[in-house]
Structure formats: C-alpha cells, structure tokens
Amino acid sequence: MADDDDAAADRLRDRVAAFLGQHDPHGDRIEFLRARFDAGLAWVHYPVGLGGLGAPRHLQPVVDAAFVLAGAPDNQPRRNSIGIGMAAPTLLRHGTPDQHHRFLRPLWTGEEIWCQLFSEPGAGSDLAGVTTRAVRDGDDWVVTGQKVWTSMAHRARWAILLARTDPELPKHRGMTYFVCDLSGPGVEVRPLRQLTGEAEFNEVFLTDVRLPDSLRLGAVGEGWQVARTTLMNERVSIGGAPMPREGGMIGLLTRTWRDRADLRTPGRHDEILRLWVRAEAARLTALRLRQQLVAGEPGPEGSAVKLSFAGLAQAISGTEVELLGADGLRHDDWSLRRSTEPDLLGRGATYRYLRARGNSIEGGTSEILRNIIAERVLGLPAEPRVDR
Amino acid sequence: MTNLRYDETEEALRESVRALLRAHSPWSAVLARVDGVESYDPGLWRRLGTDLGLAGLAVPEALGGAGAGFREVAVVLEELGRAVAPVPYLGHAVAVRALLTCVETDLLGEVATGERIAVLAVPFATPPGPPEPTVVGGGDLTGTIVGVADALPADLLLVPATDGLYLVEADGPGVSRVPVVSLDATRQLCDIVLDGAPGRRIAAGHAAVGAVTDALTAGAALLAAEQVGVAQWCLDTTVEYVKQRHQFGRPVGSFQAVKHRLADVWVSVTEARAVARYAADCLANDSVDTPVAAALAQAYCGDVAVTAAQECVQLHGGIGFTWEHPAHLYLKRAKSAAIGFGTADRHRAKLAILADLPG
Numbered sequence: 001m002a003d004d005d006d007a008a009a010d011r012l013r014d015r016v017a018a019f020l021g022q023h024d025p026h027g028d029r030i031e032f033l034r035a036r037f038d039a040g041l042a043w044v045h046y047p048v049g050l051g052g053l054g055a056p057r058h059l060q061p062v063v064d065a066a067f068v069l070a071g072a073p074d075n076q077p078r079r080n081s082i083g084i085g086m087a088a089p090t091l092l093r094h095g096t097p098d099q100h101h102r103f104l105r106p107l108w109t110g111e112e113i114w115c116q117l118f119s120e121p122g123a124g125s126d127l128a129g130v131t132t133r134a135v136r137d138g139d140d141w142v143v144t145g146q147k148v149w150t151s152m153a154h155r156a157r158w159a160i161l162l163a164r165t166d167p168e169l170p171k172h173r174g175m176t177y178f179v180c181d182l183s184g185p186g187v188e189v190r191p192l193r194q195l196t197g198e199a200e201f202n203e204v205f206l207t208d209v210r211l212p213d214s215l216r217l218g219a220v221g222e223g224w225q226v227a228r229t230t231l232m233n234e235r236v237s238i239g240g241a242p243m244p245r246e247g248g249m250i251g252l253l254t255r256t257w258r259d260r261a262d263l264r265t266p267g268r269h270d271e272i273l274r275l276w277v278r279a280e281a282a283r284l285t286a287l288r289l290r291q292q293l294v295a296g297e298p299g300p301e302g303s304a305v306k307l308s309f310a311g312l313a314q315a316i317s318g319t320e321v322e323l324l325g326a327d328g329l330r331h332d333d334w335s336l337r338r339s340t341e342p343d344l345l346g347r348g349a350t351y352r353y354l355r356a357r358g359n360s361i362e363g364g365t366s367e368i369l370r371n372i373i374a375e376r377v378l379g380l381p382a383e384p385r386v387d388r
Numbered sequence: 389m390t391n392l393r394y395d396e397t398e399e400a401l402r403e404s405v406r407a408l409l410r411a412h413s414p415w416s417a418v419l420a421r422v423d424g425v426e427s428y429d430p431g432l433w434r435r436l437g438t439d440l441g442l443a444g445l446a447v448p449e450a451l452g453g454a455g456a457g458f459r460e461v462a463v464v465l466e467e468l469g470r471a472v473a474p475v476p477y478l479g480h481a482v483a484v485r486a487l488l489t490c491v492e493t494d495l496l497g498e499v500a501t502g503e504r505i506a507v508l509a510v511p512f513a514t515p516p517g518p519p520e521p522t523v524v525g526g527g528d529l530t531g532t533i534v535g536v537a538d539a540l541p542a543d544l545l546l547v548p549a550t551d552g553l554y555l556v557e558a559d560g561p562g563v564s565r566v567p568v569v570s571l572d573a574t575r576q577l578c579d580i581v582l583d584g585a586p587g588r589r590i591a592a593g594h595a596a597v598g599a600v601t602d603a604l605t606a607g608a609a610l611l612a613a614e615q616v617g618v619a620q621w622c623l624d625t626t627v628e629y630v631k632q633r634h635q636f637g638r639p640v641g642s643f644q645a646v647k648h649r650l651a652d653v654w655v656s657v658t659e660a661r662a663v664a665r666y667a668a669d670c671l672a673n674d675s676v677d678t679p680v681a682a683a684l685a686q687a688y689c690g691d692v693a694v695t696a697a698q699e700c701v702q703l704h705g706g707i708g709f710t711w712e713h714p715a716h717l718y719l720k721r722a723k724s725a726a727i728g729f730g731t732a733d734r735h736r737a738k739l740a741i742l743a744d745l746p747g
C-alpha cells in the first residue's frame with residue numbers, strides 16, 4: 001500500500017514537472033491556473049475532466065508541494081472558502097454534467113467566488129425552517145425571500161441556495177436546492193455590520209429572482225438531502241492545514257508573554273500554561289484526524305476539532321486582551337471594512353477577542369455541534385420535537 | 389514522522405488483551421479483590437505478562453523480549469485502564485525502561501519473560517525530574533520509600549540511593565514492604581523499609597540519574613494511555629446507561645443537559661487520545677520531544693480521566709454511588725493516577741521551562 005502510494009506520488013510529481021515544462025509559473029496567473037485545472041492537477045481526487053485524475057485524495061499535498069516549490073501561484077483557497085470547501089463537493093455529488101462543466105473550473109481558479117444563502121432571520125440553527133420561496137414558472141423558478149449573515153456575498157458571483165418549493169409538505173421535505181446567480185435582477189446585497197465594525201457578511205434580499213431550472217441542484221423536494229452534503233463538508237473543512245506547535249493564536253499570546261516580563265503574574269502564568277496545553281491537545285487531535293483521513297479512516301473527530309478550536313480561540317483571545325492590561329483597552333480600527341475573511345492573526349488583540357465570538361456561532365453553533373456529537377457519535381436519543 | 393494512529397498489529401494486540409481481560413478479569417472479579425488484603429491478581433499477571441508475552445513487549449528480541457516497543461505497551465495500558473485491571477504492568481514497564489538505559493542484559497531476559505516483576509522504587513507521586521533519594525547507599529541500603537505503586541507483587545526493586553541505582557531482591561534480607569490502605573485499591577501502594585538490605589549497584593552518577601529520570605518520563609507518558617482507557621470506559625458505560633434509564637417518561641440521555649456534558653467528555657477523551665498517542669510515539673522513537681510530550685500528557689490526560697469518572701458517577705445517579713457498581717473503581721483509579729508521576733500543575737511548571745514560558 002505504502003509502496004503503491006510512493007509510486008503514485010512519484011508519477012504525480014513527474015506530471016507536475018511535465019506541466020511546468022509547458023506552462024510558465026511566472027506568466028499570467030489565471031491562464032496558469034486554468035491550465036492546471038485542465039491537466040487534472042487542481043484537486044487530484046476529482047474525476048478526469050473536472051480538474052482531477054481520480055487519484056486518492058491524500059496525494060493532493062504532493063501536488064500542492066510541487067507547485068509551491070516551483071513558485072507557482074495558488075488559487076488563494078481562503079478567498080473562496082465556501083466555494084472550494086462546500087459548493088464544489090456538493091456540485092460534484094449532486095450536479096449534472098452541464099453544471100460540473102459550467103461551474104467547477106472558474107470556482108477552482110477563483111475567477112468566480114461563491115457564497116452560501118442558507119440562513120434566514122427566522123431560520124438559523126433550525127435550517128429546515130427556511131421560508132424563502134421558489135415557485136415554478138415554465139422553465140424558470142421565481143425566488144423571493146430574505147437571507148442573512150451571508151459571508152462573502154459582496155464578492156460572490158454564485159450562491160448555493162436553499163428554498164422552499166412546497167409549503168404544504170412537512171418542513172424537511174418541501175425544500176429544493178439551487179445555484180443562485182447573484183448578478184441577475186432582483187438580488188440586493190446589503191452589508192451587515194458585525195460587532196467588530198467590519199462587514200464580512202451581508203443581508204441578501206431576493207425579489208422575484210428568476211432562475212432557470214438548469215440551476216436546480218438535485219431533484220425537486222430533495223433540497224434537504226443535498227444540503228446535508230454541504231453541511232457535512234462544512235464541518236470537515238475546518239482544521240485545515242497542518243500547524244506547527246504555537247502556530248495560530250497561541251503563538252501570539254506566548255510571544256507577548258515572553259516579550260513583556262512586566263505583564264507577568266503568577267495567576268496569569270498558570271492560565272497561559274493551561275491554554276498552551278489545550279492548544280497543543282487540539283493541534284495533535286487535528287493532526288491525528290488528518291492522519292486518519294489519509295489512511296482512509298474518516299472519524300468523527302472533525303466535530304471535536306471544530307468545537308474545541310472555537311472554545312480555545314475564545315479563551316486565548318480573552319486572556320490576551322487582559323494580559324495586555326492598559327493596551328487591552330485600545331482597539332486598532334472600527335471602520336466598516338468589507339473584508340472577506342477574518343484576519344485573526346493580522347490585527348490587534350481586541351479584534352481577535354471580538355471576532356472569536358463568531359467561532360462558536362458560524363458553521364453551526366457549539367450547542368448544535370454538541371447535539372450532533374451526542375446523537376450521531378454517541379447515539380443518544382434525539383430531543384422530543386414538536387415540529388414534525 | 390509522528391504517527392498518531394494505531395496500526396493493524398496494534399489493533400490486533402488490543403483485541404487479544406481485551407478478550408483476555410473480558411474472560412479473566414471482569415469488573416466483578418476486580419471488585420471482589422479490592423476487599424482483600426492484597427488486591428493484585430497473580431493469575432492475571434501470568435496470563436498477560438508471561439503467556440501472552442506482554443511483560444517484555446518493549447525489550448528487544450536479542451535481549452529476550454518481544455521486540456515491539458512503547459507504542460504497543462501503551463496500547464496494552466489503555467486496555468488495562470479500561471478494565472481497571474489489578475496487575476503491576478505499568479510499574480514493570482517503567483522499570484524495564486530504566487533497565488534498558490542501564491543495559492542490564494541478563495536481568496532484562498528475566499523480566500522480559502514476566503517471570504520476575506521489577507519495579508522502580510520511588511513514591512508513585514514523584515513529579516518529573518530526578519528525585520531526591522531517601523535511601524543511603526554504600527552496598528547495604530538503609531532508608532524508607534513511601535507510597536510505591538506496584539511494589540507489593542514485585543520480585544526486584546530498583547532503588548535509587550545516594551550513590552547510584554541499586555538492584556534489591558524484594559523478599560531479601562533487610563527489606564520489608566508495608567501495604568498502604570490506598571485510595572486506588574486496584575493499584576495498591578506500599579511503603580518500603582530498607583534496613584541494611586544488600587543491593588547490587590547497576591548505575592552510578594549521571595547514568596543513575598539519567599536512568600531514573602528517563603523511567604519517570606516514560607511513566608508519565610505511559611500513564612496517559614491508561615488514563616485514556618479509564619476515561620473511555622467511563623464514557624462508554626455512561627452513554628449506554630443514559631440510553632436505557634428512563635425518567636419523566638423518556639430516556640435521561642435525551643435531556644440536553646446530559647447530552648452536552650457527554651459530548652464534552654467525548655471531545656476531551658478524543659483529545660486525550662491524541663495527546664497520549666503522541667507521548668507513546670515520542671517515547672517509542674526516543675524523540676527529542678519526549679520530555680515535552682510526557683509533561684503535556686500528564687498536564688492534560690489526568691484531568692480528562694477524572695472528569696469522565698466523576699461524570700460517570702453523577703450520571704448514574706444513586707446506583708453510581710454504590711459499592712456494587714464499578715464506577716467507583718474507575719473514579720479511584722483516575723483520581724490516584726492524576727497524582728501519579730506528579731500532578732498536572734507540576735507538569736505545567738515543567739512545561740514552562742521546556743517551552744520557555746517563564747513565570
């Protein structure tokens with residue numbers, strides 16, 4: 001098995017070398033990325049013709065490393081995290097061949113950014129409560145409703161959209177999943193300012209938005225099944241790249257601790273050490289999860305990683321602000337930025353503290369995650385429900 | 389590279405240990421023993437240490453052992469923790485580690501077969517770092533060592549003395565072992581009193597300090613595996629219980645206050661497993677990071693096991709508070725283990741030095 005892998009890795013490196021022989025990594029960035037996609041070297045586990053080679057997923061790092069070594073541009077995955085982490089696997093699994101060919105390449109190159117139109121003012125944790133309507137009209141669907149907390153909508157060309165197509169049916173069954181064209185008429189994106197001052201996310205108003213039926217993903221009424229693919233990938237995509245010890249927020253905190261002897265107290269010392277230990281435990285857990293994925297043993301550890309990273313980010317950033325004392329009373333910038341991702345390491349401690357509050361809300365709250373762990377991992381009985 | 393998974397041979401090893409424990413050391417048998425004067429199970433040790441060949445798991449084949457390593461030892465310890473098995477496996481493994489450092493080849497052959505149980509004679513609560521010997525050396529040894537784990541059933545004592553590390557026959561002249569009424573009766577402590585006991589010096593000076601320090605580091609790393617096993621049993625057992633126990637017309641496991649607490653236990657056990665695996669892997673490979681990994685393991689895993697055991701008692705309600713239910717065996721094992729090889733705060737203090745986080 002390992003030998004096969006080594007041989008396959010070598011063949012992939014040869015492919016990358018051959019590709020680099022024909023395409024200048026220092027030429028036009030988008031042309032280069034398109035060619036890389038067409039050569040099947042975008043995401044190797046995707047099928048041939050869709051950016052991949054049908055190779056084992058765990059060989060992707062081999063390809064990425066070879067491109068990094070050559071100084072090639074990457075597709076800036078963080079700029080399109082919803083597209084790459086969630087929309088793409090959902091499209092691949094539930095989309096038609098036409099949809100695959102229309103969407104996957106510009107998604108991967110980052111020419112088209114994606115966002116997720118799921119949450120509504122009245123439907124967050126209970127996502128199946130969405131009320132945005134999609135009504136059939138000939139070959140089109142006409143969509144009306146309001147979405148909220150939509151990250152990236154101000155940059156996105158496309159959205160994955162969950163809408164109600166049959167209000168008569170019980171809530172999980174009356175929904176359908178669409179790809180929504182945000183450039184069409186009837187779509188209005190308004191910045192929604194966050195407690196950090198910036199606006200990563202938005203309100204999105206959909207008024208008689210016409211979507212051709214070719215933009216439907218999966219069967220009519222099967223939206224919940226399709227959405228489950230998205231949500232599963234949402235939780236798996238967290239915990240991303242391998243991190244060295246003291247990578248991430250804990251590194252900022254320990255650097256301050258080492259640099260500022262004047263701030264140290266015995267109580268704070270123990271607190272820092274406890275956080276250091278927790279951060280290391282979370283890091284090793286994520287590492288173990290990745291090693292299991294590579295070995296083809298996906299475990300439920302992903303939920304643990306998302307839950308503990310959220311709690312840890314909040315604890316570390318809270319301690320950091322207090323450790324700074326007088327400096328912890330100052331904030332770097334309240335201006336309404338239209339950022340597309342949280343700048344957790346680039347900005348000041350108070351920003352980190354505030355932004356980290358979102359870590360236990362976005363992508364499913366920590367409470368909902370605990371329910372999922374209790375029910376799906378531990379097999380505990382579900383809460384009695386009044387709504388079905 | 390670091391490997392935090394279990395490979396196929398390790399899983400197979402786990403299965404055989406678990407099957408043996410299921411057959412020969414169910415919790416009812418453990419419970420029956422803890423009322424006795426000495427709670428160790430010599431029959432179980434023979435099956436495990438000698439028949440299954442696990443006593444010498446970490447000893448190279450050339451020296452008479454199984455030629456595996458400390459990753460495998462850790463897997464055995466997880467299962468022993470899961471069964472709160474009353475065998476001196478941890479103490480023996482720690483002594484093996486010391487002997488490996490001293491390259492005592494003849495001796496290793498004897499302890500590798502499990503015929504003779506060896507133990508490092510230091511208080512179980514010894515924190516990381518070289519201990520201050522309480523025994524005066526010079527050939528015949530004199531002094532007292534209190535609260536030693538796994539020493540009651542031992543044949544050989546490795547005794548750190550003022551002038552080196554000595555080997556002492558446990559039932560030889562001048563040695564008395566006084567059983568201690570212990571919080572954890574499944575790992576009973578004893579006080580060792582040496583009064584002119586003849587000993588053979590097997591290491592002196594730096595070598596002796598190094599051997600003892602290495603062995604204590606190994607103890608800290610390996611104890612974490614046992615703690616994971618304890619925590620996992622507590623979690624599994626509680627989950628099963630709250631699924632079938634009904635109150636207010638529904639399973640108590642359907643109440644969110646209960647579910648969320650168990651979800652949190654699951655997260656921390658999952659993390660403790662990664663931490664403990666890292667410690668075992670470092671130990672097995674003589675990684676330069678072993679001191680950090682071992683300190684991290686005892687700074688994290690002890691509390692996880694204690695919390696899991698406390699939740700186990702709590703969520704079993706009145707039944708969990710009875711002598712007849714095994715939960716208390718795990719609680720006592722977990723709480724004692726949290727002190728074994730030094731409490732978490734001492735390991736954090738160690739990390740402060742190792743990771744350069746000065747106070």
Ligand SMILES: Cc1cc2nc3c(=O)[nH]c(=O)nc-3n(C[C@H](O)[C@H](O)[C@H](O)COP(=O)(O)OP(=O)(O)OC[C@H]3O[C@@H](n4cnc5c(N)ncnc54)[C@H](O)[C@@H]3O)c2cc1C
Nearest residue numbers: 116117118119124125149150151358361362363364365367
């Ligand atoms: C930074 C950020 C970015 C986001 N980006 C997007 C995006 O791009 N696209 C998108 O669609 N959405 C996005 N969201 C929305 C997010 O998914 C929702 O906010 C989240 O699912 C929670 O829903 P809610 O806000 O309606 O809270 P509610 O569901 O109303 O919850 C309120 C509180 O009740 C608790 N609660 C609810 N139900 C239960 C239960 N059964 N048991 C116990 N406690 C419960 C919750 O945990 C929470 O504490 C984003 C949110 C944030 C903060």
